[in-house]
Amino acid sequence: MNDQPGVVVDSLRHSYGSKLALDDVGFTIPRGTFCALLGPNGAGKSTLFSLLTRLFVPESGTINIAGRDLATEPRSALARMGVVFQQPTLDLDLTVRQNMLYFAALHGISKRDSALRMEDALGQLGMAERASEKVRALNGGHRRRMEIARALLHKPDVLLLDEPTVGLDAETRRHITHHVHELTKTTGLTVLWATHLVDEVLPDDQLVVLHQGAVLAGGKCHILTGKRTLADTFASLTKEDAT
Amino acid sequence: MRAALIALWAIVQRETLRFVSQRGRLLAALVRPLVWLVVFAAGFRAALGLSITPPYQTYITYEIYIVPGLCGMVQLFNGMQSSLSLVYDREMGSMRLLLTSPLPRWWLLFCKLLAGTAISLVQVYAFLLVAFFMGIQFPLAGYLLALPALLVSGLMLGALGLLLSSAIKQLENFAGVMNFVIFPMFFLSTALYPLWKMADASTLLRDICAVNPFTQAVELIRFALYAEPNWIALSWTVLALIMFLGGSIWGYDPSKSMIARKSG
Numbered sequence: 001m002n003d004q005p006g007v008v009v010d011s012l013r014h015s016y017g018s019k020l021a022l023d024d025v026g027f028t029i030p031r032g033t034f035c036a037l038l039g040p041n042g043a044g045k046s047t048l049f050s051l052l053t054r055l056f057v058p059e060s061g062t063i064n065i066a067g068r069d070l071a072t073e074p075r076s077a078l079a080r081m082g083v084v085f086q087q088p089t090l091d092l093d094l095t096v097r098q099n100m101l102y103f104a105a106l107h108g109i110s111k112r113d114s115a116l117r118m119e120d121a122l123g124q125l126g127m128a129e130r131a132s133e134k135v136r137a138l139n140g141g142h143r144r145r146m147e148i149a150r151a152l153l154h155k156p157d158v159l160l161l162d163e164p165t166v167g168l169d170a171e172t173r174r175h176i177t178h179h180v181h182e183l184t185k186t187t188g189l190t191v192l193w194a195t196h197l198v199d200e201v202l203p204d205d206q207l208v209v210l211h212q213g214a215v216l217a218g219g220k221c222h223i224l225t226g227k228r229t230l231a232d233t234f235a236s237l238t239k240e241d242a243t
Numbered sequence: 244m245r246a247a248l249i250a251l252w253a254i255v256q257r258e259t260l261r262f263v264s265q266r267g268r269l270l271a272a273l274v275r276p277l278v279w280l281v282v283f284a285a286g287f288r289a290a291l292g293l294s295i296t297p298p299y300q301t302y303i304t305y306e307i308y309i310v311p312g313l314c315g316m317v318q319l320f321n322g323m324q325s326s327l328s329l330v331y332d333r334e335m336g337s338m339r340l341l342l343t344s345p346l347p348r349w350w351l352l353f354c355k356l357l358a359g360t361a362i363s364l365v366q367v368y369a370f371l372l373v374a375f376f377m378g379i380q381f382p383l384a385g386y387l388l389a390l391p392a393l394l395v396s397g398l399m400l401g402a403l404g405l406l407l408s409s410a411i412k413q414l415e416n417f418a419g420v421m422n423f424v425i426f427p428m429f430f431l432s433t434a435l436y437p438l439w440k441m442a443d444a445s446t447l448l449r450d451i452c453a454v455n456p457f458t459q460a461v462e463l464i465r466f467a468l469y470a471e472p473n474w475i476a477l478s479w480t481v482l483a484l485i486m487f488l489g490g491s492i493w494g495y496d497p498s499k500s501m502i503a504r505k506s507g
Contacts, residue, residue, distance in 0.1 A: 053343045057498040079345035087336030091257070093264050098257075105253030106344035106351075108246020 004067030006031045006158045006190020007052075012061035014047055021047040022213045025061070029192060029206060031157070034184045036201040036221070037194040038234060039210035045194040046086060048210070049162045052192070053083050066157035066190070079107065082151030086162040086194075088143060092136040096127065099135060100150050107154040114153065121149040125179065141172035148176065152183075158190045159183070165200065173200070181205075198230040211238050250346050251354045258358035262365075268324070272366040275320065276313035277373060284309055287435075296437060298469040310371075310379055311465035312434025314389075315457060317370055318363045318397045323425055325359035326404030330411050342495070349492045356405055356488070360397035367393055384470035392467035392477075396460035399480050402487035403456075409494025432458040433465075456483035 005028050012025040022044045029035040039045050050056045052063055054074055063070040068077035090099055097118065104114030122128045125145040135143060144164060151159060161180065165173040177200045183189045193200065201207060203222035207230075208215055216237050217224055225233045262268060284306045332338040341351055371386065381389075407420055429435075431448065432455050442449040452458050459479035466473035 053339070054497055055339060055342055075345040075347065078343055081343075083339075083343055085336055085339055087339075089337045089340045091261075091337060094257070094260065098260070102253050102257050103340060105249045106341065106346065108249050108346065110245075110249055 003031065005029060005064075006033065006066060007035075007192055008062075008064040009048075009052075010062045010064075012048070012051060012058050012063065014051060014056065014058045020213055022051070022058075025210070025213070025215055027208045027215060027218050029190055031066075031190050032184050032188040033206050034181050034191045034193065034202070034204075035206040035208060037192055037208050037210060038196065038198065038201065039194070040196055040238060042212075043196075043210045044213040045210060046162060047213075049083075049085070049160060049194060052160055053081070054078060079154070080157045082154065082156035082159045084144075084147050084151050084159070084161040084164045086164075086166060088147065090135045090143060090147065093134065095132055095134050096122070096138070096146055097131045099146070100131075100153060103150045104153050109154060117153050117155075118149075121152050122146070124152075125149045141168050141176075144168060144172070144176060148180070152189075156189070158192070160192045160194075162194045163196070164193070165195070165197065173197075198234055201230055209234065209237055247346060247350055250344065250351065251357065254351070254354040255358040255361055258355075258362060262362050269366065269369065272317055272321065273369055273373065276317055276370050279313055279316070280306060280309065280374065280377070280379075283435075296439070298466045298471045298473075306377075306379055308437075309435060310374055311468055312432070312461045314367045314370065314393065314464050315396060315400075315432075315434055315461040316429060317366045318360075318393070318400045318460070319425060319429060319457065321359065321363035321366060321397070322400035322402075322404035323407075323420060324404075325355070325362075325401055326408040326411075326420070327417055329355070329405065329408035330413070330417065333408075334413070342497075348495055352405060352492060352495060353488070356398060356401045359401045359404070360394060363397040363401070364390070364393055367397075381468045382470055385468040388470050389464060389467045392463045395477065395480050395484065396463055399456060399460055399484040399487060402484050402491060405491035406487045406494060409491050428455060428457040431455050432461055434458075434461050456480065459483070 007029040009028075010026045012022055014022045025044075025048065027035075037045055037048070047056070051058050052070075054070055057071070065077040066080040068080060070077045091102070094102070100118045100122070101111060101114055104117070109117070118131070119128060122131060125148060127142065127145050127149055130138065130142060130146075135146070138146065148161075148164070159180070165176055168176070180191055180193065181202060184191050195201070201221055205221045207217070207219060207221045207224055209217040221230060287305050329338065341355070342348065344351055403424075407424065411417060411420070431452050433452060434457070438449055438452055438458075441452050456479065459476045462473055463476040463480050466476065
């Protein structure tokens with residue numbers, strides 16, 4: 001792990017035809033920080049994730065992942081990144097183990113190495129005993145845990161999660177949110193967690209508020225909110241911007 | 244290099260696992276050409292007289308004539324099925340896993356292509372085995388030399404599927420591929436009738452057939468099944484493979500991708 005910031009996004013701009021999706025988006029996430037990307041539906045979070053994961057290339061601006069420029073060193077940057085997309089990316093007809101091994105192989109990790117890592121990653125999320133089950137047989141919470149375990153298999157410096165708790169029950173949401181927060185403290189992992197649910201954000205988390213394709217506010221959550229709740233702060237920010 | 248080979252093996256293994264778990268797929272891949280062989284060929288046998296043209300040394304029955312074309316058809320459908328599954332994977336999100344791998348994207352696409360082609364080889368040889376027991380037999384050397392020919396033709400048709408998948412945004416648009424790609428490619432080729440027969444009907448149609456990459460792939464397979472090389476067909480098929488693969492790598496390039504431009 002290097003000393004560079006986990007994620008640096010600078011002056012990012014992207015549009016779909018004539019529709020501007022992101023305009024002058026910029027923020028920095030220090031290493032080992034949990035950063036919540038808060039924004040209502042349609043704010044541009046998923047577009048930002050597509051740019052961060054190089055599914056799309058921005059019209060202008062730069063993205064730096066753990067010291068690697070995504071435009072000039074894409075392979076090196078992608079190797080340092082774990083991703084959990086909003087849409088599940090699992091092969092339902094394969095077992096948990098087969099899905100994990102497939103992912104590891106896409107990162108060039110041999111079967112022997114990935115078997116050890118898989119045990120560890122699944123164990124941390126309480127999924128070790130389900131390794132032989134077909135993904136189709138898992139419930140939504142277990143599938144999500146498996147995707148998080150998989151995203152950590154190659155020991156990334158940065159973990160990106162796009163609304164990972166959507167559709168999950170309160171207890172599973174709490175467990176997953178807590179586990180990822182812990183990872184930033186215990187492993188120095190940098191996390192970018194996109195959400196529109198304010199209860200997933202802790203006072204010490206960094207916050208980036210995205211609305212209508214632009215960053216409305218950024219900084220430590222408790223500093224931004226002051227004495228107000230995050231829900232009130234978020235509502236007033238997005239309301240002010242709309243008027 | 245090691246990482247690239249690990250990924251190649253994993254992608255081939257995954258496609259094979261999926262193929263094995265979809266039992267209906269092998270059955271469909273076999274039934275389709277067999278229906279053509281048994282029903283269509285029986286009806287056309289009387290109507291279509293075939294003169295002796297290379298690689299044939301003697302008069303042949305229509306069933307023997309269409310077998311190479313049906314091998315090509317198996318690969319054409321397999322290529323389109325792979326393309327369909329790529330579009331499905333993209334809609335369902337699992338394609339993202341592949342595209343966010345740190346390995347070069349062109350290599351990952353090539354691995355996908357190779358995995359799909361390997362499946363098509365299994366299908367073609369299963370079909371040839373059934374045809375063998377139906378009395379449609381080729382020299383032993385032909386069965387062996389058909390392998391590299393089928394590899395090239397399978398790669399070319401798979402690359403066409405890959406190219407189409409890079410341009411097709413929604414699964415629903417795939418019906419158009421059937422109408423505008425598969426049927427014209429198959430019928431405007433030498434799969435069902437030789438070029439000279441087509442020329443009797445129209446020289447324009449004959450010319451279209453001649454430049455159709457599927458024609459070249461079928462002729463490559465036809466000659467290979469008689470252990471004869473067809474360098475012209477090989478050259479055209481390889482050229483088409485390069486063009487289709489180049490186009491699909493361009494189509495999947497995030498900075499040029501047609502999908503990225505259309506999304507939103």
